[in-house]
Amino acid sequence: MRRTVFPNKVLPWVLLAPQLAITLIFFYWPAAQAFRQSVLREDPFGLSSKYVGLENFRKVFADPAYLNAMQVTVVFSLLVAFFALGIALFLAVQVEKLVRGKGFYRTMMIWPYAVAPAIAGMLWLFMFNPSFGTLAYPLRLMGIDWNPLLNGDQAMALVVAAATWKQISYNFLFFVAGLQAIPRSLLEAAAIDGANRRHAFWTIVFPLLAPTTFFLLVVNTVYALFDTFGIIHAVTSGGPGKSTETLVYKVYNDGFVNLIMGSSAAQSVILMVIVIALTAFQFRFIEKRVHYG
Amino acid sequence: MAHILLKDLRKSYAGQEVIHGITMDIPNGEFVVIVGPSGCGKSTLLRMVAGLEGISAGTIEIDGRVVNDLEPRQRDIAMVFQNYALYPHMSVRENMAYGLKIAKMPKAEIDAAVTRAAKMLELEPYLDRKPRALSGGQRQRVAMGRALVRTPSAFLLDEPLSNLDAKLRVQMRMQIKDMHLNTGQTTLYVTHDQVEAMTLADRLIVMNKGIADQIATPHEVYETPATEFVAGFIGSPAMNIFTVTAEAGMAVLPGGHRLPLPGLAAHGKVRLGLRPEDLEIVDASTAAIPVVLRSIEWLGADAFGYGMIDGSDALVTLRLAGSTGAKRGDRVHVAPKEGRLHLFSAESGKRM
């Protein structure tokens, strides 16, 4: 590799400074704060604090509400990842079949990605709010007792739908690229070997997409875990009860609403560990992912 | 076993016709080679037979059944692709067994068929490898094997040897010929290589810009090319072709040389073709064409002489004996062998 040598010793640092400052102020410093606070107990007014060791962590793991949040998070993430991948793959395959208008559909499919999570949440709320939702009324006409404000499963379905809808675009783009990378002659060979479209999809296309699917699975899991705060906040605020309170949402609830700083900090440290683990997993497996050819 | 009948077959892409009506009757067991320069529509024709391209007009019949609207899998054909199109995530064994599994053949029979094909193609040591761990020649053989195990009624190959080096190409060419003799399957083989075409074919389709200029045996194509294009395309080195003025019993060559050609009728401007091996060096006479040699390629048994008709810029290629004493810069006289000349219309290029 070529080493770049800058004649000026100061300029590179000046150019790097804004980025470094942002990283330090908005990432390392809060992270350090979280570590510090996770081993302290503080009164809600922030007037006094004392060192308690791992007491906060012990409490967190003993808290049934935390275990509930963990379960909610797992269910939520699995559902979002499954539906976002499945629907995106289905749409990508359908668009690939088109002769005309491929580009148009592709462009249209990307738009949801540009919508901010909170706005996406509001959108789904407006459609499905039991009292004024546009689609809540037809649902009730169909005999469904639709009330996500009272029914935890329906609330979960609603946030899953909103979170899935937003992520489909991203997955769609990757699947389209993945599909285009599969040589057409392979499908032709399969057609000559006697495979119908469905069989060729499951025996040729799907296995060859495995690297893309695996990459997206990790990305979607991370998304469902950490980037869906805005959606949950806008649609259900973790309710009803705690049926849509994910780990991230609980950090916010305990820290900023209930002002239990020590516990909230301990929870964020746990989340940080999860992110680091997922990232390491992604690097280890995706960088070395299967290459065909 | 298949009898394939093409009737006025046409193909258009977005209103642009690229195959202009091909009619051919391929009897059961025949080895037909589709040959022509790149872009003339060979692959398109083959892919229409395979069912991978739609048919714009005309019909394809296999064993008396019109297959125009049938899916590839309903046509009982096997195909070898130019880039082999091996399934990269499957082992050699799985690649070859893929079609048999779909056909719901019992497992024991599949194993037997794969083993038999692997043995014939010397692929036994590689059965559990993935295609990426194979050399080009081995991949090519797997592609052949995948087509062979299915014992289809017709065998289609699209430039199957063009990605191999020269030595392997000759070896595989012979193997393909042997295989055809053993199985007797109707075979359609696409190539741009005239040596492959001449050595493999029972009959050739020489394609030129979407038209079948000639459909005939290699011998007929060589001896009596139907068009100037076929004359120039088949044969190496290529046939010498000049524009001459045909008078009764006499052709006026470039440079103004008058060559007596008994039996020639007056046609005005025509194209005269003479194969390099049909020109003999003779003593100087008015019945001979003077040629100034510009270079000699000595190949051992043979030598090729390249020159120009004296006093013109018309290029001439001669096939000489390896023992020839001719040297660069020599002025020699050549005369066509009796009855070995080809005349083509200057307008249509058709044989006269």
Ligand SMILES: Nc1ncnc2c1ncn2[C@@H]1O[C@H](COP(=O)(O)OP(=O)(O)O)[C@@H](O)[C@H]1O
């Ligand atoms: N999918 C396609 N769309 C438009 N034109 C095509 C397509 N496939 C082939 N052609 C055109 O048809 C002609 C014949 O192509 P092809 O059969 O591949 O030639 P060959 O195999 O003899 O080299 C070419 O001029 C090519 O540009």
Ligand SMILES: [Mg+2]
């Ligand atoms: Mg081709």
